[in-house]
Amino acid sequence: MARTRTLPTADELRVWRDYIETAEALRAAISARLQSDSALSPGDYAVLLALSEAEGHRMRSSDLAARIHWERSRLSHHLGRMEKRGLIAREECVTDSRGAEVVLAPAGESAFHGATVPHLRAVRELFVDALTPQQVAAAGELVAALRAHLAQPADRGTE
């Protein structure tokens, strides 16, 4: 029953496009700042942040992937590039010979420390400063709603 609901209105569609385009523009702007301030990509930063917060500055590859919401293959490729630059190192895992442990290398640690304050400043300037405190709170609720909806088993066809 419940026939297919209507398609988005023109207004809804405009909000959707603005939403996606703005997020994309913000991502690009933050990424450019990070790059020029510290020669790190957003991906590098995410990996280094997770490792910095990890017990002993090391983490199982799969756990790291889950932590930053990446596919394992994507992480593998990225770690390969980061390893070549000396930012991280990979070690065999003692408890599971299939596994790998990713370890924060000294160069990675110092790059991350140099990047963090400029990065946080960029987030403040480009995101927080653009909004009133009420809007920041509203944004939090908004993304929570979107995320909750996304997490549901996408009901295609049987609604």
Next chain:
Amino acid sequence: MARTRTLPTADELRVWRDYIETAEALRAAISARLQSDSALSPGDYAVLLALSEAEGHRMRSSDLAARIHWERSRLSHHLGRMEKRGLIAREECVTDSRGAEVVLAPAGESAFHGATVPHLRAVRELFVDALTPQQVAAAGELVAALRAHLAQPADRGTE
């Protein structure tokens, strides 16, 4: 003078990360639907949409790039791939021999027509349906504020 303002609070930072991650997750979900429904990528869709709305289904390459907010080099590469698939064609420009005109090819038109309803449905299911009408309106204001702030000459250092 106005000394450097404080860095984002933990709450603000969490909202920022959720915002970016959610936008990214949504983009991926919409992209997956588009791909499986129509074998078009979001990039393909953006190009085809712009051409469909254009006078005579054709557009100068630079105008197209501006319309969809892409760098020209990115567009060049993408058009090359789309041309190989027969979705668009490139013709020389009569008024400016340097220029190129991008033309919607029949295959591109039919692919676009097949994609648009499923795509709009996906936008409704994944975005609009997740929010109350009030939240959609709030989202519109939010991105407008972010966008307006982004458009300002990024005041680095001299604030």
Next chain:
DNA sequence: CTCATTTGATTGACATGTCAATTATGTATG
């Protein structure tokens, strides 16, 4: 007209992301 500069567009090199194998190891079951 001529030469330097700007503009429209493409190209090549490379970073990043996705998907479908592949490899090797762990686990469970008869």
Next chain:
DNA sequence: CATACATAATTGACATGTCAATCAAATGAG
């Protein structure tokens, strides 16, 4: 133990994105 299956991670092929040349045609100053 032996076979089947699941799991951890990597790999290769390819699509996409960015950046810095490159190239040719238009423009503009002398």
